[in-house]
Amino acid sequence: MLTHPTLDMLRDLGLHGMARAFQDLDVQAEARALDHGEWLAILLDHEATLRRQKRFEARARAARLRHDAQVEDVDFRAERGLDRSLFLKLASCDWIRQRHGLLLTGPAGVGKSWLACALGHKACRDDFSVAYHRAPRLFAALALARGDGRYARMLKALARTDLLILDDWGPEKLNDEQRRDLLEIIEDRYERRSIIVTSQVPVERWYEIIGNPTIADAILDRLVHNAYRIELTGESMRKQRPIPAPETALT
Template identity: 80%
Template sequence: MLIHPTLDLLTSLGLHGMAKGFRDLDAQPEASRLEHAEWLGLLLEQEKTLRQQKRFESRARAARLRHAASVEDVDYRAVRGLDRALFLKLAAGDWIRSRHNLLITGPCGVGKSWLSCALGHKACREDFSVAYHRVPRLLAALALARGDGRYARMLRTIARLDLLILDDWGPEPLDAEQRRDLLEIVEDRYEARSIIVTSQLPVDRWYELIGNPTIADAILDRLVHNAYRIDLKGESLRKTKQSSIAQPAA
C-alpha cells in the first residue's frame, strides 16, 4: 500500500483527521481484514470528530467564558434550590434552538456565573456561537464604541450570537444611554436568539435597575415572557467551602 503518498495527499487537502485515522488503522494488523468501504467510513468518522473538536475549541475561545465550567460538574448537593431536572433540560440546548431566554437570580456566591458558563460551554459543544459579558463592562465598551464609530458594528456582532450571556446585572441603576443600549441588544435578539441574564436582584426589582418605566416595560417584556427561571437561594458556596476547609479534622 502506498502509505506515504496517501498521507501526503490527505495532509495537502487539509484532511488531518483522515490522515491520523489512516496512520492508526495501518498500525493495526486486524485492519487488513476490513473492506475498502469500512476503511473509508472509519476515516471519514475520524475527520468528522477532529473537525467537531476544532470547531468547539474555536467557539470556546471566542466565548471567553469567565469560568472553566461544565454541566457534568454541577454540584446538585449544594443547598441552593437548583432544580436538577430543569438544569439537565437546559443543558440539552433545545431552549437555545427555540430562541428562549434564561434568567438566573440569587445572592452573591451561590453559583450564578458558574452555572451560566457551564451552559455556555455546553452550547459551544453543540456548535452554537456564544459570548460572555459582564454587564457593567459591556455597557462601558458600548459607550466607548459610540465615540469611535464602532457602535453599530459591535451591536451587529452581538446580535448574530446564538447565545449571549449577560452576567452580573445590577445593583447599580442604568443611566439613559445604558437603558437604550440594553434595549437595542434585547430588541435585536427578541425571538431570534437567546440570552442568559444573571443578577443578585430578583426579576421584580429589575424595573428599578432600568429606571424609565416605558423602556423597562419594553426590555422586560422581551426578556421575561419566554424565559426559563432559576431562582437560587442560600449562603455563598465560597463561604461554605472556606468553613469546611477551616474545620479541624476529627
C-alpha cells in the same frame, strides 16, 4: 500500499483527521481484514470528530467564559434551590434551538455565574456560538464604541451570537445610554437568539433598575417573555470552601 503519497494528499486537502486515522490503521494487522467501505467509514468518522473538536475549541476561545465550568460537574446537593430536572433540561440546549432565554437570580456566591458558564460551555460543545460579558464592562465598551464609530458593528456582532451571557446585571440603576443599549441588545435577540441574564436583584425589581417606565416595559416584555427562570437561595458557597493551609516557610 503507497502510504506516504496518500498521507501527503490527505494533508494537502486539509483532511488531517483522515490522515491520522489512515496512519493508525495502516500499522494494525487486524485492519487488513476490513473492506474498502469499512476503511472509508473509519477515516470519515475520525475526520468528523477532529473537525467537531476544532469547532468547539474555536467557539470556546471566542466565548471567553469567566469559569471553566462543565454541566457534568454541577453540585445538586448544595442547598441553593437549584431544580435538577430543569437544569438538566437546559443542559440539552433545546431552549437555545427554540430561541428562549434564561434569567438566573440569587444572592452573591450561590453560583449564578458558574452555572451560566457551564451552560455556555455546553452550548459551545453543541456547536452554538457564545459570548460572555459582564454587564458593567459591556456597557462601558459600548460607550467607547459609540465614540469611535464601532457601535453599530459591535451591536451587530452581539446580535449574531447564538447565546449571549449577560452576567452581573444590577443593582445600579441604568443611565440613559445604558437603557438604550440594553433595549437594542434585547430587541435584536427577541425570538431570534437566546440570552442568559444573571443578577443578584430579583426579576421583580428589574423595572426600577431600568428606570424609564416606557423603556422598562419594552425591555422586560421581551426579556421575560419565553424565558426560563432559576431563582437561587442560600448562603455563599464560597464560605464552604476550605481555607488553604499556609505554606511552610523555608529556613
